[in-house]
Amino acid sequence: MQIVLDFFGSYGYLIYLLAQNSVLALSVYITLMAGQLSLASIGFMAIGAYSSALLSMNAGLPYPFSLVFAALIAGSVALLIGGPILRLKGVYLAITTVGFGELMRFIALNWDYTGGAMGLSGIPAATETWHVFAFLLLLIFGFHQLRRSRHGRALVAIGRDEMAARSMGIPTTRYKVSAFVAGAMMASVTGSFAAHHTNYLSPSEFSFSTAVLVLMYAVFGGLGSHWGPVLGAIVLTLLPEMFRFLQDWRMIIYGMSVLIVVIFLPDGLLEIRKLFRRKKDRVAHAASIMESPKA
Amino acid sequence: MLTQQIINALSQGAFYALFAAGLTLIFGVLDILNMAHGAVFMWGAMISWYLMSVLGVHFGFALLIAIVFCGIMGLLLEFTAFRPLRGRSTGHLPPLVSSLALSIVLVHVAEKVFGTRVVRYPEDAVPFAKYVEIGDAQISMLQAVLMLVALVLMGALWFMVARTRLGRSIRALQENPKVARLMGVDVDRTITWMFVIASVMAGIAGVFLGVAYNSASPYMGHWVDLKGFAVIILGGMGSIPGALIGGLLIAFAEIGTVVFLSSDYRDAAVFVVLMGMLLLKPSGLLGSSREVRA
Amino acid sequence: MSLLRLESLSRSFGGVKAVNGVSFEVEPGQLYGVIGPNGAGKTTLFNLITGLIRPDSGSVVLEGVETTRKSPEQIARLGIARTYQTIRLFDTMTVRENVMVGGHIGLSYNLLDVFTARSRYRQAERALFKRVDGLLQTVGLEHRAEDEAGALSYGEQRRLELARALAAQPSLLMLDEPAAGMNTREAIDLSNLLRQLVAAGGLTVLIIEHNVKLMMGLCDRIAVMNFGEKLAEGLPSEVRRNASVVEAYLGKSE
Numbered sequence: 001m002q003i004v005l006d007f008f009g010s011y012g013y014l015i016y017l018l019a020q021n022s023v024l025a026l027s028v029y030i031t032l033m034a035g036q037l038s039l040a041s042i043g044f045m046a047i048g049a050y051s052s053a054l055l056s057m058n059a060g061l062p063y064p065f066s067l068v069f070a071a072l073i074a075g076s077v078a079l080l081i082g083g084p085i086l087r088l089k090g091v092y093l094a095i096t097t098v099g100f101g102e103l104m105r106f107i108a109l110n111w112d113y114t115g116g117a118m119g120l121s122g123i124p125a126a127t128e129t130w131h132v133f134a135f136l137l138l139l140i141f142g143f144h145q146l147r148r149s150r151h152g153r154a155l156v157a158i159g160r161d162e163m164a165a166r167s168m169g170i171p172t173t174r175y176k177v178s179a180f181v182a183g184a185m186m187a188s189v190t191g192s193f194a195a196h197h198t199n200y201l202s203p204s205e206f207s208f209s210t211a212v213l214v215l216m217y218a219v220f221g222g223l224g225s226h227w228g229p230v231l232g233a234i235v236l237t238l239l240p241e242m243f244r245f246l247q248d249w250r251m252i253i254y255g256m257s258v259l260i261v262v263i264f265l266p267d268g269l270l271e272i273r274k275l276f277r278r279k280k281d282r283v284a285h286a287a288s289i290m291e292s293p294k295a
Numbered sequence: 296m297l298t299q300q301i302i303n304a305l306s307q308g309a310f311y312a313l314f315a316a317g318l319t320l321i322f323g324v325l326d327i328l329n330m331a332h333g334a335v336f337m338w339g340a341m342i343s344w345y346l347m348s349v350l351g352v353h354f355g356f357a358l359l360i361a362i363v364f365c366g367i368m369g370l371l372l373e374f375t376a377f378r379p380l381r382g383r384s385t386g387h388l389p390p391l392v393s394s395l396a397l398s399i400v401l402v403h404v405a406e407k408v409f410g411t412r413v414v415r416y417p418e419d420a421v422p423f424a425k426y427v428e429i430g431d432a433q434i435s436m437l438q439a440v441l442m443l444v445a446l447v448l449m450g451a452l453w454f455m456v457a458r459t460r461l462g463r464s465i466r467a468l469q470e471n472p473k474v475a476r477l478m479g480v481d482v483d484r485t486i487t488w489m490f491v492i493a494s495v496m497a498g499i500a501g502v503f504l505g506v507a508y509n510s511a512s513p514y515m516g517h518w519v520d521l522k523g524f525a526v527i528i529l530g531g532m533g534s535i536p537g538a539l540i541g542g543l544l545i546a547f548a549e550i551g552t553v554v555f556l557s558s559d560y561r562d563a564a565v566f567v568v569l570m571g572m573l574l575l576k577p578s579g580l581l582g583s584s585r586e587v588r589a
Numbered sequence: 590m591s592l593l594r595l596e597s598l599s600r601s602f603g604g605v606k607a608v609n610g611v612s613f614e615v616e617p618g619q620l621y622g623v624i625g626p627n628g629a630g631k632t633t634l635f636n637l638i639t640g641l642i643r644p645d646s647g648s649v650v651l652e653g654v655e656t657t658r659k660s661p662e663q664i665a666r667l668g669i670a671r672t673y674q675t676i677r678l679f680d681t682m683t684v685r686e687n688v689m690v691g692g693h694i695g696l697s698y699n700l701l702d703v704f705t706a707r708s709r710y711r712q713a714e715r716a717l718f719k720r721v722d723g724l725l726q727t728v729g730l731e732h733r734a735e736d737e738a739g740a741l742s743y744g745e746q747r748r749l750e751l752a753r754a755l756a757a758q759p760s761l762l763m764l765d766e767p768a769a770g771m772n773t774r775e776a777i778d779l780s781n782l783l784r785q786l787v788a789a790g791g792l793t794v795l796i797i798e799h800n801v802k803l804m805m806g807l808c809d810r811i812a813v814m815n816f817g818e819k820l821a822e823g824l825p826s827e828v829r830r831n832a833s834v835v836e837a838y839l840g841k842s843e
Contacts, residue, residue, distance in 0.1 A: 037388075084574070085573075088573065088577055090326075090387070091326075091387070091532070092528065092573060092577050094328075095524050095525070095569070095573075096569075096570065098521070098524070099566040099570055102562070102563075102566055103563065103566060106562065106566075110560075141704075142704060145704055145706065146700075148714070149698075149703040149714070150689075150690075150693050150696045151703065153682070153686055153689055153690050153693070154690065156679065156682055156686075157679050157690045160680060160681060161677050161678075161679060163641065163661070164677040164678075164679070166660070166661040166665070167639055167641070167661045167665055167670075167671060168665055168670070168690060168691055168693055168694070168757060169665035169666045169693055169694040169757065170662060170690075170693055208521055209517065212330070212395060215388075215391075216392050219389065219391070219392045220392060223388075224681070248403075248406075249407070251403040252400050252404055254399065255396045255397065255398075255400035256396070256400055258395075258396035259376065259393055259396040259397055262380075262389055262393045263375075263380060266380055266383050266386075267389070
């Protein structure tokens, strides 16, 4: 399967990656909306990948169901750890979530059941690229609706000033944990997709550096709306491909490009929209949400 | 046997402390994680390797040159990844991304210059191959020098922060950047100095680690970044003595795990300790409690 | 039954008694003022009432329900809304969105309604939208509805905070120095607005202010605090004549 993909040029896989990375970026975004810097997506992606693979290989669970089950497992884990860890702030939370991710990788690496360092192979192939795109579109719709609801507003409020949000009756802990669980499930589904797409899983896919990269997609794109992370993921996934002709200068130019963009657009690519607005109504974030609701 | 392990843990802890001291300083003042710290550390090691292995330079000189080189890298860090963002944006995320991007550049440039393989130092390069016996254990000269250097440098750093004008500026910035500026603290210069100092210490750590383990590669900065973050959280953000204690704690936890459990679990040990600390006293052993809980 | 009753409320911070045995009652429909020099403990008192901090002793009773140890969210849901001394707006959200967040409690649709775009959700949003428009008009910010809250001037932000608090349709509105930074004209407008809102019914206002002249003209009753204690309480005319109040404080009116 891998050889076939390689043969057709990297484009097939690249397109798949665009969708995958966009979903991952969104899974980080939902927690960022609530002001939580969580790098746990990779850990949940691992849970989703391994759970789905093992469920379909050992329990014979057909593809879509293994995805759902895996997501439920991931969601339960998130629910369990969310309460205690979301009491932490900023960098402390970030490092804790990194620890979680590393713990997942560690388990996958040292447990025979998950194949240890050799990983799992022979996972039934089932994912089509369009599955992931469909999921992405579903999420985009979900975020669009969310932002125009009291739940979305509450999340952003919590992200800006949690105490003030609480004073308005918003149960902030519940919202933060919910966002965390939602992100976990998104990441889990992505992992499940990946497992059934490349039929091979290895613990090294779920590393700290990948977690940070996913965060970079989101921040690079801009956190004003859900389009930011998607845009960031697309640009940063395409860039290394576009720079392929540079050969061993590729990643150097890539790094420098990201650096330059961040310096000029620290609030992300979405900031470009600012240039098209009159000075008076510069809005750093999502476009106005209340075009009159459709009848 | 135990004594030997204790000695190993001490020297490992010394090296973690050196690496983490700069990191905690930067975080304490700027509230941002410098993702390029590991890359500077790696460059310290690679430069020293190149000098010693390819150019046949003596260890002492290689160390000196690496120090200067890393100091300049600190300047590079500040001027390309951090200063441009200081006026322009709020938040800790853009500097995280910019330092990450810079880190990518630094690692791949190292790859291009030095190749991707793990390289070894020349046999006779290290003049510290001698050992000293303590009971039934040995402490190599290298370990001894590392511990000494770490102690001296951490002490000097701590002294600098506590007693000198630069240190006062740093502490003022840590407390309240706006007021510090109003009181005449030259913010830009202070921060620049901080990056230089932090990078120099990272570079020294890199040289010693490379020589101690007799290997270096462009990818070595990676795992040490993660350990570094764990150390500064354990010890308390912004606390230099904390970095020392945190470094030792992590080293002991690692060595302890290898000795009493299995070397497979070594990396997990770090995170178990970290999680424990975060649950009990999130501000770390010597950190202040503000700003930690949501 | 009084709307709000404080009984011997006390709170210390590291040995300093920020609030020391403060008691008073606010009747429904009153405009009740709290004045006192800086550091008198007024904002701490507010924080105790709204649940941001817990008292060491004493109690807070809202409409017969004891709220002393309740969380801020619970207290908000019981009908208290407040503004802050240092403005706490959601600066990256638009003016309109800020006010809509204020209306959070009043909405009852769930996420499923949102994702399926059910009419329950759409109608509720539309109703809130209209109500928010009305509130923005009341505070004179309807022309800034789509602007980012952080871009507003100080005075505009204060008015936005007021609109946001009103969006919660509270029974008790607590304002912490709402007139700070306002000129005489603006302060008078605010005064009139508050009187109108109370007169319309269903609203009680508890207000901290430094502008003593404003308070004397606006409030039905005033409590004076200093060093965490209540020095005096009563009608504005009574308080003005109280010797200890005069000695401690008056003469510093803006």
